[in-house]
Amino acid sequence: MMNRNRREFLAEVGQGMLLASVGATLAADLGLAPAFAADGPERLTFGDREPLVALMQETPADKLLPLVVAKLKDGTDLKTLVAAAALANARTLGGHNYDGYHTFMALSPAWEMARELPEERRPLPVLKVLHRNARVIQGSGGGKHEMLHAVTPAALPKDRPGGEVLREATHKHDINAAERTFAALVHGSADDAFNDLLYSIQDEVNVHRVVLVWRAWATLDLAGKEQAHTLLRQSVHFCCTEGNLDHLEIHTLLPKLLDQYKLLGKEIGKRKADDAWIEKMAETIYGGGRTRAADAVAAALADGMSPEDIGEAMSVAANRLVLCDRGRQNAKDGKPIGSVHGDSVGVHASDSANAWRNIARVSNTRNTFASLICGAYHTAGQNGGQTKEPYQLAEQLEKIKAKDGETLLKEAEAAIKAREQARAAALIHRYGELKLPERPVFDLLLRYAVSEDGALHAEKYYRTVTEEFAKTREAFRWRQLVALARVTASECGYPAPGYAEACRLLKV
Numbered sequence: 431m432m433n434r435n436r437r438e439f440l441a442e443v444g445q446g447m448l449l450a451s452v453g454a455t456l457a458a459d460l461g462l463a464p465a466f467a468a469d470g471p472e473r474l475t476f477g478d479r480e481p482l483v484a485l486m487q488e489t490p491a492d493k494l495l496p497l498v499v500a501k502l503k504d505g506t507d508l509k510t511l512v513a514a515a516a517l518a519n520a521r522t523l524g525g526h527n528y529d530g531y532h533t534f535m536a537l538s539p540a541w542e543m544a545r546e547l548p549e550e551r552r553p554l555p556v557l558k559v560l561h562r563n564a565r566v567i568q569g570s571g572g573g574k575h576e577m578l579h580a581v582t583p584a585a586l587p588k589d590r591p592g593g594e595v596l597r598e599a600t601h602k603h604d605i606n607a608a609e610r611t612f613a614a615l616v617h618g619s620a621d622d623a624f625n626d627l628l629y630s631i632q633d634e635v636n637v638h639r640v641v642l643v644w645r646a647w648a649t650l651d652l653a654g655k656e657q658a659h660t661l662l663r664q665s666v667h668f669c670c671t672e673g674n675l676d677h678l679e680i681h682t683l684l685p686k687l688l689d690q691y692k693l694l695g696k697e698i699g700k701r702k703a704d705d706a707w708i709e710k711m712a713e714t715i716y717g718g719g720r721t722r723a724a725d726a727v728a729a730a731l732a733d734g735m736s737p738e739d740i741g742e743a744m745s746v747a748a749n750r751l752v753l754c755d756r757g758r759q760n761a762k763d764g765k766p767i768g769s770v771h772g773d774s775v776g777v778h779a780s781d782s783a784n785a786w787r788n789i790a791r792v793s794n795t796r797n798t799f800a801s802l803i804c805g806a807y808h809t810a811g812q813n814g815g816q817t818k819e820p821y822q823l824a825e826q827l828e829k830i831k832a833k834d835g836e837t838l839l840k841e842a843e844a845a846i847k848a849r850e851q852a853r854a855a856a857l858i859h860r861y862g863e864l865k866l867p868e869r870p871v872f873d874l875l876l877r878y879a880v881s882e883d884g885a886l887h888a889e890k891y892y893r894t895v896t897e898e899f900a901k902t903r904e905a906f907r908w909r910q911l912v913a914l915a916r917v918t919a920s921e922c923g924y925p926a927p928g929y930a931e932a933c934r935l936l937k938v
Contacts, residue, residue: 472579472580473576473579473580474521474576474578474579474580474660476517476657479513479514479517482501482506482510482511482514483514483517483518483521484518484573485497485514486514486515486517486518486519486560486563486564486567487518487521487522487567487572487573488572488573489564490564490568491561491562491564491565491568491927491928494560494561494564495557495560495561495928495931495932495935496935498511498557498560499553499557499932499935499936502553508541508544508552508553508556509541509652511556511560512537512538512540512541512556512649512652513649513652513653513654513657515537515559515560515563516534516537516538516649516652516653516661517653517657517660517661518563518567519533519534519537519563519566519567520534520578520660520661520663520664521576521577521578521660522567522570522571522572522573522575522576522577523566523567523570523577523664524576524577524578524663524664524667525577525642525663525664525665525666525667525668526577526667526668526671527566527570529562529566529569529886530566530567530570531638531642531664531668532638532886532887533559533562533563533566533886534563534642534645534646534649534664535638535641535642535645535890536559536562536886536888536889536890537559537563537645537649538645538648538649538651538652538893539645539889539890539892539893540555540556540558540559540889541555541556541652542893542896543555543876543879543880543889543892543893544556546872546873546876547876547880550936550938551936551938553932553936554880554929554932554933554936554938555879555880555889557928557929557932557935557936558880558926558928558929558932559889560928561926561927561928561931561932562926562927562928565927577667578660578663581609581610581613582610582613583610583613583614583617584607584610584611584613584614585614586611586614586615591626591629592611592614592615592622592623592626593625593626593627593628593629593630594629595611596608596611596612596615596626596627596629596630596666597629597630597633599611599670600630600633600666600669600670601633603670603671604670605666605667605670605671608666608669608670609663609666609667612626612627612659612662612663612666613659615627616658616659616662620650620655620658620659623658623659623662624647624658624662624792624793625793625794625796625797627643627662627665627666628643628789628793628797628800628801630665630666630669631643631665631669631789632680632681632684632797632800632801632804633669633678633680633681634678634680634681635678635680635782635804635807635808636672637778637779637781637782637808638668638672639665639668639669639672640782640785640786640789640804640808641781641782641785641890642664642665642668643662643665643785643789644784644785644788644789645785645890646661646662646664646665647661647662647789647792648788649661679720679721680720680724680804680807680808683721683724683807684724684800684803684804687724687725687728687803688728688796688799688800688803690728691728691729691731691732692732693728693731693732693796693799694796696731696732696795696799697795698737698795698798698799699731699733699734699735699736699737700734700736701733701734701735701736701739702736702739703735703736703739703740703742703743705903705905705906707739707743708739708742708743708746708903708905708906709743709746709906711726711727711730711740711743712743712744712746712747712750713747714726715727715743715744715747715806715809715810716747716750716751716809716810716813717813718810719810719811720807720810720811721807722810723806723807723809723810723811724803724804724806724807724810726806727740727744727802727803727805727806728799728803731799731802731803737790737791737798737799737802738791738901740802740806741783741786741787741790741802741805742901742902742903742906744783744786744787744802744805744806744809745780745783745784745787745898745901745902746902746906746909747779747783747809747810748776748779748780748782748783748784748809749776749780749898749906749909749910749913750776750813750820750909751775751776751779751780751809751812751813751816752770752774752776752777752779752780752913752916752917753776753820753821753823753855753909753912753913753916754776754813754816754817754818754819754820754821755770755774755775755776755816755817755821756815756816756817756821757769757770757821757851757920758770758774759815763885764885764924765885768851768920769920769921770851770916770917770920771884771885771887771888771891771917771918771920771921772884772885772886772887772921773885773886773887774917775812776913776917777887777891777917779808779809779812780891780894780895780898780913781887781890781891781894782805782808782809783805783808783809784894784897784898786801786802786804786805786808787801787802787805787901788897789801790802790805820855820912821851821852821855821916822852822856823852823855823856823859823912825852826852826853826855826856827856827859827860829853829856830856830857830860832857832860833864835861835864835866835867835870838857838858838860838861838864838866839857839861839870839871839874841853841857842854842857842858842861842871842874842915843874845857845919846874846878846915846918846919846922847922847923848919849919849920849922849923850919851916851919851920852916853919854915854916854918854919855912855913855915855916855919857915858871858908858911858912858914858915859908859912862908862911862912863908868899868908868911871911871915872896872911875892875911875914875915875918876892878918878921878922879891879892879918880926880929881925881926881929882918882921882922882923882924882925882926883921883924883925883926883927884921884924884926885921885924888921888926891914891917892914895910895911895913895914898910899911
């Protein structure tokens with residue numbers, strides 16, 4: 431992924447403050463902001479949703495939650511609130527603000543988390559993320575400066591695939607051409623436009639690049655496919671402004687592998703893998719290097735292996751990056767030495783592998799193949815400095831004497847509160863070994879995924895584990911919950927802003 435250094439971050443913050451104070455037009459004239467083709471007199475609006483979107487965009491965080499809770503009591507549902515927040519985030523920030531697109535990516539997972547909670551506590555994860563959304567939007571000037579405006583579609587060439595035309599514009603960082611091209615593509619079909627956009631997504635293995643486009647697509651379940659243009663435009667902007675393709679291998683390796691294994695035009699295979707095959711492929715992805723991992727997946731696809739099973743191996747490899755993480759060697763942004771939550775290698779790898787798998791499930795055949803090849807390449811090559819076996823797990827297991835679920839869960843919660851990552855992981859590992867029901871474990875870990883800040887990643891990673899546990903065979907699925915227990919212990923003790931107020935307003 432592309433990391434920002436301190437100077438770049440402070441420059442971005444300073445520029446954002448200046449934009450908010452002088453306005454977008456003057457800032458563009460001064461050369462302080464990009465003059466996008468989409469910037470113009472015609473504001474992007476959302477019909478009968480506009481009042482609620484404006485409320486999310488213009489209300490300070492310390493005043494928003496009481497208004498939202500009042501709307502809930504008046505009959506507005508959580509789904510509507512999350513959709514409005516997503517549109518407010520997209521219109522204001524457009525995929526340009528680091529905290530902003532992280533918050534956007536947390537919205538649909540927060541909605542899914544809410545559905546797992548008792549009715550009286552259901553709004554909590556959503557309110558937590560709405561509070562964060564308001565903080566980020568207000569920090570960027572609120573309604574004073576919006577990144578997305580109405581855009582005029584371009585006339586597309588008839589002799590070239592739309593995805594290639596869009597990718598050419600993003601390669602050149604030509605946001606005007608990319609915006610107009612995508613507007614023309616999405617005018618035909620949201621599904622086809624999504625597949626066209628994936629050509630640009632597959633050009634670089636940046637976790638935010640892939641997770642953002644997947645979460646935008648998933649959010650259409652809440653906002654409706656008529657909002658595909660608005661929500662997916664964030665990824666068009668991201669692809670134009672983030673990354674440098676000159677030094678990357680995947681955008682040349684991918685077409686080479688698609689051609690070498692004759693995958694273009696090939697039907698999706700249905701061959702099922704046994705546990706040993708999954709373990710071996712996961713080891714290749716985890717430890718074999720990026721080029722080898724991508725080649726192995728391309729060969730498996732050509733051999734007719736099921737994309738679902740290939741994706742499972744990729745997920746198992748990413749999960750191992752959490753389990754074998756030594757923890758941060760230096761404190762960073764309030765995350766102490768030894769911590770593994772937030773933007774750690776394992777959490778990032780797991781979220782991106784989950785996104786690539788989900789994209790493969792909903793895209794066309796070409797992009798199913800391409801996404802799994804890219805996903806394997808993305809997951810691989812990140813195991814430097816890791817422990818050979820899951821971190822301290824064996825030595826902690828020897829210390830566990832309890833054999834009943836109730837005691838194991840009580841001890842796991844105590845370990846989480848004490849921030850004892852290895853012990854929390856070992857207790858959940860033992861619980862899984864005993865083949866006890868998983869729901870009580872999810873209930874325990876969900877509670878902290880809601881209450882703690884998680885350094886922008888708590889909601890996404892909880893949702894990643896939930897989905898991967900459900901899709902993974904019995905031999906491997908408990909590794910997902912063991913990893914989540916470790917990450918939960920790491921993030922405990924950093925309560926989320928707005929959570930206490932949400933509890934007070936809901937009287938829970």
